[in-house]
Amino acid sequence: MTKGIFITLEGPDGAGKTTVLQRLVPRLEALGKQVTTTREPGGVAIAEDIRSVILDPQNTAMDDKTELLLYIAARRQHLQERILPALESGQLLLVDRFIDSSVAYQGFGRGLDTEAIGWLNQYVTDGLKPDLTLYFDIDVKEGLARISRNSTRDIDRLDMETLEMHERVRTGYLAILEKESDRIVKIDASQSLEEVVEAAFTVIYDRFLKNKT
Ligand code: TYD
Numbered sequence: 001m002t003k004g005i006f007i008t009l010e011g012p013d014g015a016g017k018t019t020v021l022q023r024l025v026p027r028l029e030a031l032g033k034q035v036t037t038t039r040e041p042g043g044v045a046i047a048e049d050i051r052s053v054i055l056d057p058q059n060t061a062m063d064d065k066t067e068l069l070l071y072i073a074a075r076r077q078h079l080q081e082r083i084l085p086a087l088e089s090g091q092l093l094l095v096d097r098f099i100d101s102s103v104a105y106q107g108f109g110r111g112l113d114t115e116a117i118g119w120l121n122q123y124v125t126d127g128l129k130p131d132l133t134l135y136f137d138i139d140v141k142e143g144l145a146r147i148s149r150n151s152t153r154d155i156d157r158l159d160m161e162t163l164e165m166h167e168r169v170r171t172g173y174l175a176i177l178e179k180e181s182d183r184i185v186k187i188d189a190s191q192s193l194e195e196v197v198e199a200a201f202t203v204i205y206d207r208f209l210k211n212k213t
Contacts, residue, residue, distance in 0.1 A: 004087035005208050006128075008098040009200075011136030012170045013159060014143025015189040016196060020136065021094050023197045024204070028092055031209055036086040039096035040074065044081040047074035055156040062157075068106040068117065075099070076124040083128075092208075099125065100133060100176050100184070105158070108172025109165050132207055134200050135177055136189035140166045143189075 009017040021037060028035050041051040053059065054070050075098070086093045099121040107114035138146075140163060147159060177184045187199045 003090040005092045006083070006087055006095070006130045006132075007093065007204065008095045008100070008130040008133045009136065010097060010100045010104070010133055010173065010184075011189060012104075012138060012140055012143050012166055012173065014146040015136035015138040016146065016193065017134070017136045017189070018096055019193065020197050020200055021096055023193070024094060024201060027197075027201050028204070028209075031205075033092045033209070034090065035094065036091040037094045037096070038078070038082050038086075040078055040098055040101065041071055042074065043078040043095075046081075047078045050074040050077075055158065057155065057157050057160060059157060064106065064110045064112055067110070068102065068112055068120070071102055071106065072120050072124050075102075075121075079125055079128070095130070098130060098133075100135075100173065103176055104169045104172035108175070109161070109169040111168075130183065132204070133180075133184040134203060135173055135184050135186045136196070137170070137173070137186050138189040140170050 009021055011017050018039075025035050025037060040047070041054055042048040050070050050073055054062075054067060054074075083093065083095065102117050102121060103114055106112045107117045144159075144163070144166065177186055185203050187196060187203070189196055191199070
């Protein structure tokens with residue numbers, strides 16, 4: 001059994017989860033926790049190489065199942081090299097995207113079989129699930145508008161997808177949330193950044209740190 005706390009952050013593009021993740025770190029460290037952060041796809045060298053293949057805007061010929069399997073392959077490497085060691089050493093681990101992204105994007109978004117994706121996720125993670133998933137919910141149009149307003153990064157292949165695809169992704173997240181309401185907590189990401197950070201911090205604090213610090 002692992003000793004750490006495994007928390008994932010999920011949501012449609014533009015929900016702001018990456019910024020929230022960065023803001024959570026000093027607050028959790030101030031409570032004496034050792035915090036590790038990482039992201040999918042990527043987080044370790046081999047998985048970052050896979051990431052650049054997946055997100056390359058030139059790779060317009062990529063088949064949907066190829067895309068799924070690349071995310072899954074990146075996940076396996078990341079789990080072995082980064083997630084498990086962090087949890088074994090007792091870290092509070094914050095991961096930007098994990099298994100639910102495959103179900104929401106490749107399942108609901110691309111229309112691939114969600115049962116097959118569930119099985120692939122289970123296979124590559126050996127059944128490991130997050131202790132908690134924070135789902136940052138935002139209206140799709142608002143999320144995409146935020147990306148074009150604020151983003152300092154280049155537009156990737158997934159950003160170029162249609163509004164309908166992004167709508168299906170959000171619908172997917174809401175369906176997963178309904179099915180796994182013990183593990184997943186929804187946070188209204190349309191609030192100000194400060195409010196979103198506060199809401200996320202409170203969920204983590206109440207669940208894992210209250211009476212323990
Ligand atoms: P990410 O780096 O989190 O992008 P952003 O900061 O815009 O949220 O993820 C890159 C893209 O990869 C994002 O559009 C979601 C997508 N993705 C999937 O489609 N399936 C997956 O399994 C994962 C992990 C990510």
